[in-house]
Amino acid sequence: MKFYKGKGCDGCGHTGYNGRTLLSEVFVVDKAIANALGRGADVEELKNLALDSGMKTMVDDGLLKLRETTLSEIVRVLPHDMIETFQRRNMKGDASKSNTGAEIQAKLTMQGSEAGSFRISDPQKEHVLIEQMHQRYESLASQMDLDNKKIGQSLFEDFITESFQEVCNAYQCKQVIYNIESSDGRIDISAVPV
Numbered sequence: 001m002k003f004y005k006g007k008g009c010d011g012c013g014h015t016g017y018n019g020r021t022l023l024s025e026v027f028v029v030d031k032a033i034a035n036a037l038g039r040g041a042d043v044e045e046l047k048n049l050a051l052d053s054g055m056k057t058m059v060d061d062g063l064l065k066l067r068e069t070t071l072s073e074i075v076r077v078l079p080h081d082m083i084e085t086f087q088r089r090n091m092k093g094d095a096s097k098s099n100t101g102a103e104i105q106a107k108l109t110m111q112g113s114e115a116g117s118f119r120i121s122d123p124q125k126e127h128v129l130i131e132q133m134h135q136r137y138e139s140l141a142s143q144m145d146l147d148n149k150k151i152g153q154s155l156f157e158d159f160i161t162e163s164f165q166e167v168c169n170a171y172q173c174k175q176v177i178y179n180i181e182s183s184d185g186r187i188d189i190s191a192v193p194v
Contacts (some may be wrong), residue, residue, distance in 0.1 A: 059086040
């Protein structure tokens with residue numbers, strides 16, 4: 001695994017960041033939203049309609065760009081209410097189902113999982129999330145015809161648990177975001193201390 005953290009310089013004001021990354025969201029007025037506007041729907045209903053039709057928010061966009069920036073920078077620049085709305089949206093409906101606390105936590109911490117990003121706080125309790133990470137890894141291996149690179153669930157879970165401890169000890173952190181992506185014919189698993 002490779003770990004990156006900008007040490008900063010005079011040119012970047014000792015932030016460790018170079019340049020800018022755009023976080024955006026686009027609100028498209030489709031037929032359902034036009035009908036809702038016509039009948040005087042409130043802002044919350046319009047947001048829900050847009051999200052139901054697949055709109056990506058600035059938080060979603062930021063999480064998809066975790067290779068270009070860091071989670072701490074996303075949290076710093078986005079309004080707090082956007083992040084709270086994102087968390088509520090991901091919890092919606094979970095309380096009524098028979099999910100365990102670990103399953104609900106897995107859904108919350110899978111931020112950006114479509115892009116292969118997973119936030120781990122306690123690998124001993126987050127078996128469901130680590131299973132989803134393993135599925136992501138196996139899916140990429142299958143897509144890339146890397147059948148010889150597939151590994152068992154147990155070995156993968158041991159790897160995540162051990163690397164989590166190493167990262168937390170080295171960086172004095174309590175959470176780690178793992179990114180699982182394909183690159184140049186291989187599968188990269190990177191870890192970002194939080």
